[in-house]
Amino acid sequence: MAKKTSISDNFNTKNMKFSGFDVHPFVFFVSSSLILFLVVFTLLYPVFAAELFGKALSVVTTKFNWLMTLLANIFILTAVVIMVSPYGKVRLGGADAKPDFGYIAWFAMLFAAGIGIGLVFFGVSEPLSYFTSSVAEGAGQIGSYAPLGGAPGDVAEAKRISMAASIMHWTFHPWSIYALVALSLALSSYNFGLPLTIRSGFYPIFGDLVWGPLGNVIDTLAVIATVFGLATSLGLGAQQALSGLNFLFGVEITVVNQIILAFVIASITVLSLYLGLKKGVRRLSEINMGLAGLLFIFVVIVGPTALIFTDLANGLVAYVQKLPALSNPFGRSDQLFFNEWTTFYWAWWSAWAPFVGMFVARISRGRTVREFIFYVLLVPSIISTLWMTAFGSVGIDQVSNGHTALAEAALQLKLFVMLEQLPLTSITSFVGIILILVFFVTSWDSGALVLDTISAGGKIGTNKRQRIFWVFLVGAVASALLIGGGLKSLQSASIITGLPFMVIIGVMCIGLFKGLARAKKEQVSHNRASASNNTS
Numbered sequence: 001m002a003k004k005t006s007i008s009d010n011f012n013t014k015n016m017k018f019s020g021f022d023v024h025p026f027v028f029f030v031s032s033s034l035i036l037f038l039v040v041f042t043l044l045y046p047v048f049a050a051e052l053f054g055k056a057l058s059v060v061t062t063k064f065n066w067l068m069t070l071l072a073n074i075f076i077l078t079a080v081v082i083m084v085s086p087y088g089k090v091r092l093g094g095a096d097a098k099p100d101f102g103y104i105a106w107f108a109m110l111f112a113a114g115i116g117i118g119l120v121f122f123g124v125s126e127p128l129s130y131f132t133s134s135v136a137e138g139a140g141q142i143g144s145y146a147p148l149g150g151a152p153g154d155v156a157e158a159k160r161i162s163m164a165a166s167i168m169h170w171t172f173h174p175w176s177i178y179a180l181v182a183l184s185l186a187l188s189s190y191n192f193g194l195p196l197t198i199r200s201g202f203y204p205i206f207g208d209l210v211w212g213p214l215g216n217v218i219d220t221l222a223v224i225a226t227v228f229g230l231a232t233s234l235g236l237g238a239q240q241a242l243s244g245l246n247f248l249f250g251v252e253i254t255v256v257n258q259i260i261l262a263f264v265i266a267s268i269t270v271l272s273l274y275l276g277l278k279k280g281v282r283r284l285s286e287i288n289m290g291l292a293g294l295l296f297i298f299v300v301i302v303g304p305t306a307l308i309f310t311d312l313a314n315g316l317v318a319y320v321q322k323l324p325a326l327s328n329p330f331g332r333s334d335q336l337f338f339n340e341w342t343t344f345y346w347a348w349w350s351a352w353a354p355f356v357g358m359f360v361a362r363i364s365r366g367r368t369v370r371e372f373i374f375y376v377l378l379v380p381s382i383i384s385t386l387w388m389t390a391f392g393s394v395g396i397d398q399v400s401n402g403h404t405a406l407a408e409a410a411l412q413l414k415l416f417v418m419l420e421q422l423p424l425t426s427i428t429s430f431v432g433i434i435l436i437l438v439f440f441v442t443s444w445d446s447g448a449l450v451l452d453t454i455s456a457g458g459k460i461g462t463n464k465r466q467r468i469f470w471v472f473l474v475g476a477v478a479s480a481l482l483i484g485g486g487l488k489s490l491q492s493a494s495i496i497t498g499l500p501f502m503v504i505i506g507v508m509c510i511g512l513f514k515g516l517a518r519a520k521k522e523q524v525s526h527n528r529a530s531a532s533n534n535t536s
Helices: 002-012 025-044 046-063 065-084 103-114 116-135 155-170 172-191 198-211 213-249 255-302 305-326 335-362 369-400 404-408 411-419 425-455 464-483 487-535
Strands: 016-018 021-023
Touching (some): 021 025, 021 464, 025 046, 025 213, 025 464, 046 065, 046 335, 065 487, 116 255, 116 369, 116 404, 155 369, 172 198, 172 487, 198 213, 213 335, 213 425, 213 464, 255 369, 255 464, 305 369, 335 425, 404 411, 425 464, 464 487
16 A cells, blocks of 8 residues: 555656646647647648548447447446446445545536536437437438437337437436546545556556556547537537527627637636636536526426336336447448447547546545445436436427428537527527536536546646636637548547557556455455454
8 A cells, every 4th residue: 555655656757747736647648739739730621621530430330330339238237237346336436435526516516527518419310310310201211310220100109219319428428437437536536645647546457657658648548538529519519509699689690609619618617627627517407407497397387297108118118228239349231320329429429438437536536336326326327217208208209190391301400499489588599508507517627527537647726827828729629620621530530549448448457456356355354453443
């Protein structure tokens, strides 16, 4: 134990200090230089950059889609095995550690930092896109986005397939990825005294090598993956928020306005950053959870309530029934859906894993491993299922009843076109915009905190100017990708960076089992010593 603490101290002394910054020289300068190079390159050659992103995307999705899906399935099984095993009794932070946050605040931050902005963007558009493709004549043919070939002409079955696919993408698969990364980091930091950085999760495998070039590469890849995962989310959020402003107030939808909006939100993010984790992200997360809950209840009450609950039951049953086929990595007949939706999601979640994993680790000290995995998997999955079902069901019902404008609307506009058919359109659309913007802030703030921690060698509480640097660098990447191809470039960036980090997570799982074995032994020894002292 003492050895590991001294290793941590020695690693931190390798930092470089300049102009108030305190950073690990290799990780900070290499990662930021590579990212800045891409920004400049994309801005100078936007057409060529868009073509390059497209070609790289095609290679990854057609050659490695099976690997990413296989790994995503393995991660779920790994999380469940750890949860039900004797390792579940290990407490993050030691046997006597107490949680830093209550359940409500913990759940709110899990949701807000994890996938909140994505749910608002895809809540209507994803189930509806699957449905319209599945039920159409010709579903299942080349060029169709229908999951599992769809159900041409069968509205009920097309809806079931669409809900099952949406639930799969937003529940246990992504959150098992987040849970494993978060657990590895929390265990390394809180139980073994190592720096809160990605390389620490590999110490049980590689030992002191993680403090050298190997660890530098791991942390650098983590920074790059996090930046592009965040940039994708923020780009999607900027597109949807501007679409909402256009819908309500006639604000023109242009790339320039998207970039202006992104940097206005960046300024608000800086304010949240200065308020700190408990006053900034925590309070904003709780406010947004409340707003999201009100919008959800409104849609359920004024929408086809009975149909929503019927679709919920049918969707859950369909999810269980069709999960083996939907998560099958080999011999897929629905290649377009498999490549452009499922593969994108596995890569996006993996690109987000360093960010969400480290953030979840920071707010989860004091939880047992079993409690941690159970709630990290279950609570966001329940929320995602309810949200996707409610908004997707209403959207599908409207299209089934002749609302063709909704079917034809762009992905980022579908939420507002759906709300237009319900009462209080202006109010609910405005709430939708606020949700997007606040999720924007919480994701950006949390992401900057994580990027700063990794690039500072695991140090916490560095100068806030370092986090501001990452806030604006992520904004610059999102802006560059919007210029260099829009949504397609955003998705391409996530997939390209998510693939290598997915492999890294697989290796991290090996170290996690070794770390849990040691932590369990230490906790058993501690409990025996405490019992002996009490009896004496």
